Amino acid sequence: MSNRSWGLRIPPELLLEISKYTDDQTLARMAQTCTELRNEFQPELKKRVMDYALPQMTPQWLTTGFVDAVLRHLNIPEHDRDEITAMFTENFRQAAQALSLDLSDLERYLPPQPFRTAIRTDQRKVVEALLRVGGAELANARDHRGEPMLHQAVNCGHPGVVQLLLQHGADVNLEGGDAGRRPLDLRPPLSVRPHIYQILLDAGGMPTSVDFFGLWVHGLPNGAHLLLHAIRNAAAAGEHCEPMWWPIFVVVVSFGHAKFMECIFDQRPDLLNLTRLRETDEEVTLFDVALSFGRYEIAALLVRKGVPLRQAPEDSCFSDMGVEVFVPYVEVWRTVCCRVPEELLSALFERPELEDYAFKDLVLRRAQSMREILPAK
Incomplete structure (x- = not known):
């Protein structure tokens, strides 16, 4: 009896044709057994995985309830059925947008998408098994609403799934949804937001706007590092990378996030020179902003x-x-x-410019008097 694999006793062309009609389990075994033909089996395996993981809206689905539901939901006359069916057959997502249709209202009429469900429910073993065959095509696929799988994982706050998708070729800057947002434009649950943002940034992720990104991350424990990382990624990709620092700092000061500012100034001391002009041509500095908000600890930091x-x-x-x-x-x-705390004056008098100032004690006494006279903020 021949020692050759049973698969190689059959002409390869016939074997590949047979593979189209075998069940999934048999096909998987054939791919494992017929090592010489493993690559040839991959397209059929991949097609089956894609059909299972993210089935798309087919004419059969359209005519078995979905179009009826759309007509009822939007109060569209029956005589427009053929036109509506043709719209969805040609381009499902564009048709939904043209009709301003919220697909979440018609969820039960859409084909179930197990891969999307596994991502949203953090079933990492299922996600990984499907990605091993589906690869980058599956990792970059979209659901019925046009939302990429990576966006789903980010929005649901599943860092493990985010990593799996990126490892299998998901585009970290893929734009999705009606607004064309990138993964770093999304706001995952706060408890995992820093971790997910760091994963995306390490993979080369960039927000659409570093300005908005700065406003979102300033309250996170490592917010300054995340923003600086995003700026570096944008610069490396040749995108506009310098944010509008003034509004970011004004918001940061108002919230009292001194640690964020300290980390930024450690890396970018040039930003200490930021100023703005009032309508009266009076120059305003970050020090003035800190005093106006009563954030004296930030003024001392500056x-x-x-x-x-x-x-x-x-x-x-x-x-x-x-x-x-x-x-x-x-x-x-x-x-x-x-009315300012003594800490701020002490910081000022530590500056080299005031080292030989003769009236330090009198200024400190004056400040003490103001603290006693003026009400606390």
Whole structure:
């Protein structure tokens, strides 16, 4: 009896034709046994996996309930049935968009998609088994709504599934949905958001807008590192990468996220020089923003990091027991005129520019008086 694999005793052309009509289990065994023909079996295996994992809307599905449901749901006359059927047959997603149809209302009339379900319910073993055969084509597939599988995993907050999809060729910057959003434009559950964002960034992910991304991540534990990573990825891809830092910092200051600002300034000390002009042509710095929100710990951080000190006008002075005290810098003068903690003044007086300032004690005493007079914010 021949020692050759049983599959090779049959002409390859006949064997491949037979494979089209075998059940899934037999086909899988044939692919394992007939090692020399394994690659030839892959297209048929892949087709079956795709048909099982993400069945699409077929004419049979359209005519067995879906079109009826659409007509009822949208109050469309019966005589328009053929036109509606033709629209969905030609391009299902475009037809749904043209009719402003929310497919979630008609979920039970759509073909079930086991791969989508496995992703949304974090069934990693099922997802991995299907991806081993379906590969990048399955990893980048979309559901009936046009939403990519990676978007599903991100939205549902399943980092393990996100990694599996990326490992099998999912496009980390694939745009999906009506708004054309990328995975990093989505907001997964807060508990896993930093982890998922880091996975996407490590894979080369980029948000559509680094401005909005900065506004989303500033409250996360590693938000500054995530934003800087996104900027690097965008720069490497040749996309616009420098965000509008001023509005980001204003929001960050208002929330009091000092750690975020500290991490940013450690990497980008040039941003300490950011300014804006008011309608009166008065220059506003991040120090001024911090004082306006009563975020004195951030103001002190800015001073210690080296925010530029501005020369004060000549009339920036006060009298203390007959002594005329001139205040040389705007930042110090502003602390004299409002109720600020001693920590902020201490940070200012640690600056080299004020090392030899003769009136430190008088300014500190004045600040103490203001704290006693003015109400706390």
